[in-house]
Amino acid sequence: MSRASLAELDAVIAVSRRGNFRAAALELGMSSSALSHAVAGLEARLGVRLFNRTTRSVSLSAAGEQFVAQVAPALLQIRDAMEGVNVHRDTPAGTLRINTSVGAARIILTPLILEYLRRYPEMKVDLVTEGRLIDIVVDGYDAGIRIQEAVPRDMIAIPIGGPVRSVVVGSPAYFEGRSRPQTPGDLLAHECVRARMASGAIYHWEFERRGEQMQIDVPGALALDEMTLLLEAVRAGVGIGYLSEWHVADDVEAGRLIQVLDDWTPAYPGLALYYPGRRHVPAGLRAFIGLIRETPIPDRAARR
Numbered sequence: 001m002s003r004a005s006l007a008e009l010d011a012v013i014a015v016s017r018r019g020n021f022r023a024a025a026l027e028l029g030m031s032s033s034a035l036s037h038a039v040a041g042l043e044a045r046l047g048v049r050l051f052n053r054t055t056r057s058v059s060l061s062a063a064g065e066q067f068v069a070q071v072a073p074a075l076l077q078i079r080d081a082m083e084g085v086n087v088h089r090d091t092p093a094g095t096l097r098i099n100t101s102v103g104a105a106r107i108i109l110t111p112l113i114l115e116y117l118r119r120y121p122e123m124k125v126d127l128v129t130e131g132r133l134i135d136i137v138v139d140g141y142d143a144g145i146r147i148q149e150a151v152p153r154d155m156i157a158i159p160i161g162g163p164v165r166s167v168v169v170g171s172p173a174y175f176e177g178r179s180r181p182q183t184p185g186d187l188l189a190h191e192c193v194r195a196r197m198a199s200g201a202i203y204h205w206e207f208e209r210r211g212e213q214m215q216i217d218v219p220g221a222l223a224l225d226e227m228t229l230l231l232e233a234v235r236a237g238v239g240i241g242y243l244s245e246w247h248v249a250d251d252v253e254a255g256r257l258i259q260v261l262d263d264w265t266p267a268y269p270g271l272a273l274y275y276p277g278r279r280h281v282p283a284g285l286r287a288f289i290g291l292i293r294e295t296p297i298p299d300r301a302a303r304r
Contacts, residue, residue, distance in 0.1 A: 006075075006078070007038060008038045008039070008041065008042040009042075009071055009075055010028060010075070011024070011028065011035050011038040011039050011042075012039055012042065012050060012064075012067070012068065012071070013068060013071065013072055013075060014027050014028050014035075014140070015035070015039060015051065015058060016051075016060050016064065016068045017138065017139060017140055018139075019057070019058055019059065020058060021035055021036055021039075021058060027097075027126075027140060029095075029126075039051065046063075046067075048061070048063040049061050049063065049064070050063060050064035050067055050068075051064055080280040091120050091121075091122055091123075091287075092120055092122065092123055092282075092283035092284040092286075092287050093122035093123060093284075094122075094123060094124070094282070094283075094284050095123070095124045095125070095126055095284070096116075096123060096124070096125050096126070096142055096143075096282075096284040096285060096288060097126045097128070097140065097141045097142050097143075098125065098126070098127050098128070098141060098142065098143050098144065098145060098273075099128050099129075099130065099134055099136055099139065099141045099143075099144045099145075100127065100128070100129055100144060100145035100146065101129060101130070101131060101145075101146060102129045102131075102226065102227060102228075103227050103244055103246075103247065104129075104145050104146065104147075104271050105127060105129050105145075106247070107160075107161070107246055107271065107297065108145065108160065108271070108297070109127075111295055111297055112160075112288075112291060112292065112295060112297075113125055113127060115291065115295070116287070116288055116291055119287075119291070120284070120287055123284050123287070128141070130198070131197070131198030131225065132198035132199070133146065133150055133198075136274075136275070136276075137276055142275060142282060142284070142285050143273050143274060143275040143285055143288075144273070144274050144275070145160065145271055145272070145273050145274075146271065146272065146274070147164070147268075147269070147270065147271055147272070148269040148270065148271070148272045149268070149269065151272050151274045152274070154276070154277075155274040155275060155276060155277070156274060156275055156276070156277040157272040157273070157274045158272060158273045158274070158289055158292055158293070159269070159270070159271070159272050160270065160271040160272055160273055160292055160297060161270050161271060161296070161297030162270055162297070163267035163268060163269060163270050164244060164245065164246060164267060164268065164269075164270040164271070165244075165245050165265050165266060165267040165268060166206075166242055166243060166244055166245065166265060167242070167243065167244075167245045167248065167252075167259050167261075167262070167265050168181070168187075168205070168240060168241070168242055168259065168260050168261045168264075168265065169234060169240070169241055169243065169248050169251070169252065169257040169258060169259050169260070170234065170237075170239070170240040170241070170257065170258055170260065171234060171235055171236070171237045171256065171257055171258070172255070172256075172258060173237035174191075174234075174237040174238075174239065174240065175258055178190070180258070180260050181240075181260055181261055182261075183261075183264070184205070184207040184214055184216050184261060184264055185216070187205070187216055187218050187219075187240065188216070188218070188219060190218075190219070190239065190240050191219070191220055191221065191238070191239035191240070192205075192218035192219060192220035192239045192240045192241070192242075193220055193222050193223075193224065193230055193233045193234055193238055193239045193240070193241045194218060194220045194222065194223040194224075195223070195224065195225070195230060195242065196223045196224065196225040197225070198225075202217065202223060203242075204216060204217045204218075205218055205242045207261070207264040207265065208264065208265075208266055209263055209264050209266075218240075218242075220239050221239075222238055222239065227243065227244070227247060230243060231243060231247060231248065231251075234257065235251065235256060235257065240260075271297075273288070273289065273292060
């Protein structure tokens, strides 16, 4: 039997991790057909089927489970060895894979990601956004970026920027002829644009003042699961919204939105990059961590 290539082994591991050929192909930066041929070629030489395929799903066969269990640690050791050599280069090379939320990606894109690519032209960045919190190790990411309270406890966390907060805003058109809420309870008499979380649950707006905390399940005919759409609806006067101050600061400053309940929305710890501490830190990730530590994230709300 001819020896398997690293590309073929990477293909098998990616498909087993993603459970989907298309997602695995995107992760590896290759076409779905090329990935399928790589896996099929390896299966043909091994003389066993590594995956059970249907029109709707892909799962490891018994032989595939045994193969992946033995190969995956070996591939990790090979990558660590290659990264160990990478430290002797003048600049890092390779791909940095980061999982984050859409909102966080908007905040870090210009000051961190684009600057990183400018400084390290031999690096590529694969920035994947999704609402749900995933296991970055299982899904093959070098690091994740989330608000600090969402970072798993077994991860090393590097703060990005300062504290952040969510604020309550509405358009001048919405407030015309309506009284502005003075306490969180007043929101029950207003139309609100509700936010649906990645789990499917409706988010209850959180408030705190002088030690008093409360959560409000606000009323509203519209529920959205994406920040940009939610902001657009609030701008249009559909109702009051509860959004990140970073995203609405320009609108508040320009008078397109009116901020209310300001004393009920204190700041909380902001974003953090996180990664597993039990593994060798790739050179590309080390360079990114260095950039984070020296780069202040612009606070657009500070201008007001």
